[in-house]
Amino acid sequence: MTLPFELPTVLLASADEANFWLPRAASTIAGETDFMFQVINWICYVFFALVTVLLIVFSWRYRQRTKEGFQAGPTHHTTLEVTWTVVPLIIVIVIFFMGFKGYLNFATPPRDTYDINVTAAKWLWSFKYPNGASSEDLYIPAEEPVRLIMRSEDVLHSLFIPEFRVKRDVVPGRYNNLWFQSDAPTGDDPNAAYHLFCTEYCGTGHSNMNRRVFVLDRVAFDEWLTKQSRWIEDIPDDELYFKAGPKIYARCSNCHSLDGAVGTGPTWKDLWQRTKDGTTEFTDGTRLADLIGPGKEYATPEDYLRDSIYNPGRHLVKPYTNAMPTFKGQLNDRMVDAVIAMIKRVDEFDAKGNWKNATTK
């Protein structure tokens, strides 16, 4: 709904100006939401004033003037009673319909949205874009409806973008959607960017989930996407294992531990040693040593690791099941190099995948 008239910014915030009550209004539904807010707000002002004035007037006018007992008051006044029932009823019905229309619009994404996958976890947001790029702040194209497909890895979180007037819970074990469109680009200036909060208290790192929303016009957005999906190209080869490794390991950590802990998949603690020595045994009875060497299935131990990532079902490590998804098409050569390099130097990482030397460099 666009209003047939313009309201001044004291009432409605604009894309670049907040007002006393409201932050900047930077989405297509913000105007309508704010209008509803101000309607209800002003109804409250008016009735507050009315009730207060009448209270003072009546308590003066009908004060006790004599000491002689009480007079019986009026018991009934049909016109008055109908008025104070019907007028609020009409007001409430109008508010309901306006609010319901706004809610339906908020709850129903248009067709052809630009979809971004959102994972909330203690304590970071991870935004995944259709081309495989990912980020921790949210980047969206301007003037296009955007849909967030949200899930949580652990506890309840809630995604709130005040400037867009949208908020929705992120619930473990289910997908929640949220859509919006912003026609007010921010560029890549962090001071101009909008705010993104987790508004469901989720533990000690809750405030780490305060992030930014950058709205870029389509050309700048495409450039950012391309650059973002190539982040790994910009890391020098010898820094790959500790700069890119942990980022990629985050996708393996559900099943593979680094410290020897038992999981869905084998720990990486002794993985390189086993692979180099060829002592790994498979469910079909073969030993890795028989598969590696000139003219055999794998020329090098690294080839075996690479194949385990792209074709996890080919040789099943004893006693594990075929539970690993393939990462073909998800991890490129350089990413696999980074992981293999990390596996080789796994003792340089703590159990969570943080590089232990990070603070000394």
Ligand code: HEC
């Ligand atoms: C859903 C659980 C799961 C995830 C996620 C997972 N894996 Fe696995 N992985 C397994 C299981 C189970 C095995 C053992 C069975 C097999 O060989 O396929 C395994 C085996 C492996 C092996 C061979 C291990 C050995 O002892 O020889 C490598 C290497 C490997 N995974 C790498 C990765 C990498 C890299 C990632 C992340 C990018 C990853 N895995 C993500 C479950 C998983």
Ligand SMILES: [Cu+2]
């Ligand atoms: Cu949270």
